[in-house]
Amino acid sequence: MIDCAACPLQKRSMFLPFTPEEIVFMRAFKHGEATFQPGETLLSQGERSDRLFTVLEGFATRSIQLEDGRRQVVNFVFPGDFLGLQAGIMGEMRHSVQATTPMRVCVFQRSRLWDLFRDKPDRAYDLTWIAAVEEHFLGETIATLGQRDATERVAWALARIWQRLSALGLGTSDGVHLPFRQHELADALGLSTVHTSRTVSILRGMGLLVWKRGRLNMLDPERMFTLAGLPMEREERRPLI
Amino acid sequence: MIDCAACPLQKRSMFLPFTPEEIVFMRAFKHGEATFQPGETLLSQGERSDRLFTVLEGFATRSIQLEDGRRQVVNFVFPGDFLGLQAGIMGEMRHSVQATTPMRVCVFQRSRLWDLFRDKPDRAYDLTWIAAVEEHFLGETIATLGQRDATERVAWALARIWQRLSALGLGTSDGVHLPFRQHELADALGLSTVHTSRTVSILRGMGLLVWKRGRLNMLDPERMFTLAGLPMEREERRPLI
DNA sequence: CGCCCGCATTAACCTGTGTTATGTTTGCAG
DNA sequence: CTGCAAACATAACACAGGTTAATGCGGGCG
Known part of the structure; x- marks a missing residue:
C-alpha cells in the first residue's frame, strides 16, 4: 500500500x-x-x-x-x-x-x-x-445540455476532457490517451451515437482535432475552446482527499 | 430583525x-x-x-x-x-x-x-x-435534459416544484401558488417557450393538471410522478443554515 | 492466415422541437 | 371603461437530430 x-x-x-x-x-x-x-x-x-x-x-x-x-x-x-x-x-x-x-x-x-x-x-x-x-x-x-447544439456540445466535452488530461500531465505532443468511447460521450451529451459520430467528423473536417483509436489530438485548441464557450485559462489547483 | x-x-x-x-x-x-x-x-x-x-x-x-x-x-x-x-x-x-x-x-x-x-x-x-x-x-x-422528451421534462419540473411547495406547506386543496412563468420553465428545461406552452397544454389535455394565472393544481399526482420518473415518497427533512 | 466482433462511419428517411407569425387573455394605468 | 403590455395559446413550416440499416475497419484469437 x-x-x-x-x-x-x-x-x-x-x-x-x-x-x-x-x-x-x-x-x-x-x-x-x-x-x-x-x-x-x-x-x-x-x-x-x-x-x-x-x-x-x-x-x-x-x-x-x-x-x-x-x-x-x-x-x-x-x-x-x-x-x-x-x-x-x-x-x-x-x-x-x-x-x-x-x-x-x-x-x-x-x-x-x-x-x-x-x-x-x-x-x-x-x-x-x-x-x-x-x-x-x-x-x-x-447549460451545455440545455442550450448548446450538437457541435458545441461535443466540442465542449472534448475540450474539457483534454484540458483535464493535460493538467494531469497525461498529454504529449501526439495528443492525449482518451479512455472513453463515442458511446459514452453520446450518453454524456444526450445525443445518439450516430449523431455523435457525425459531429466528431464535422469537427475533424473543420481541422480542429483528430480522434482515432483512443488518441485525441487538438489541432486548434483556441478555436475549439471558443466553439465550446470555454475560457482558455488554466484551472485552479485543487485539494486532494 | x-x-x-x-x-x-x-x-x-x-x-x-x-x-x-x-x-x-x-x-x-x-x-x-x-x-x-x-x-x-x-x-x-x-x-x-x-x-x-x-x-x-x-x-x-x-x-x-x-x-x-x-x-x-x-x-x-x-x-x-x-x-x-x-x-x-x-x-x-x-x-x-x-x-x-x-x-x-x-x-x-x-x-x-x-x-x-x-x-x-x-x-x-x-x-x-x-x-x-x-x-x-x-x-x-x-439526466432529465439529456434523456427525457419535452412532455417528461415539463412533468418532471412541475412535479418537483409542486412537491417542494407542498413540503413548505404552501399548498391548499386548490393547488399551489406557482411563482414562475412558462418562460422560466422553458429556460430551465432547454425548450422554447412555444413548445413549453404546447407541452403544458398536452398535460392539461391528459387531465394531469391545471395551471392558470400562477396557480398550479395537480389533478393526478400519481400519474404525473410516474410520467416524470419520480418516486412519490416524501423527501427527507433538511438542515437549515 | 482468416474469421469474428466491437466500434466507428455513412446514408436515407422520419420526427420532435424550433421558428415565425398571429391571435387571445389578463392585469393594470389612466 | 379604454388602451396597452405581458403572458399564454395555436398554427404552419423548417430543420437538427433520432432511427434504422448497411458498410468498413482494426484487433484479438483459433
Missing part, C-alpha cells in the same frame, strides 16, 4: 500538496486500496456504500440509470477525483460509478467521515471545496 | 429544528437581513460576493448566462435554500441568482465561513450535506 507521503497524485502539479500534518492525518484516515477492472462497478445507484474512494489511477463514468433503462452519463471520473460523498453524507448513492479502464483507488471508511469534520476542519473545508467545484461543473453541464 | 429562535422556517416541518446551541451559534453567525424586489440580482455570475444568504421568503432562479446571451436556468430557489456557497468557497460565482418574487433573506459574512468549520463541525457537516443534496439534484436535472 502506498504511503500518503509518497502519493503519486501529489507529484501532479494540478493538486495542492499536503502539509506534513495532513500527511499524518491522511495516513490514519486511509483505510486501504482497491483495484477495479473495466466494466466493474465501484458504487451503485441506490446502494448505501460504507466506502469512499479517491482515484489514484484509471478512469470511470458516473451515470444515472432511468426506470426504463435509458442511461445518462453525469460526468467523467479522472485520477484525483473523490467518489462516494453522496452515500457518505446523504446515505444513498443516486448514481453509479463504473470503471472504463483498470483502476487503482484509495479507500476510506464512511464511518470515519465525521472524525474529519470534528478533528480536521481544514480537511472538511477542502471536502466542501470539492463539492462546490463539482456543483459548478454540473451547472456548466446543464 | 428576526431572532434565530423565532426563525419562521423552523416552523416548517420540512426542516430539521435547531438545537439550543445551534440557535446561540446562528444568532452570532447571522449578520443581518435583506430584501429584494422581483428582477433584482442577489448574486451575479463572475462576482466575488462576500455575502451568503438563506432565503426566508420568496422565490428566485439560479441561472447561467452564455457568452452569446443564451440563458440556462440551473434550478429554482425556494425558502430555506442557502445561496452563495460557490463564491464563499471557490471565490467567484459561476451563476447568477435573480429574484422572481419579493424576497426576504438572512445575510451571513463570507469571512466568517471558516469560523463555522473551525468551531462548529456539526454545522459544517450540515453545509456539506446541503452541497451533496444540491449535487444530487443537479445530476437528476442532467
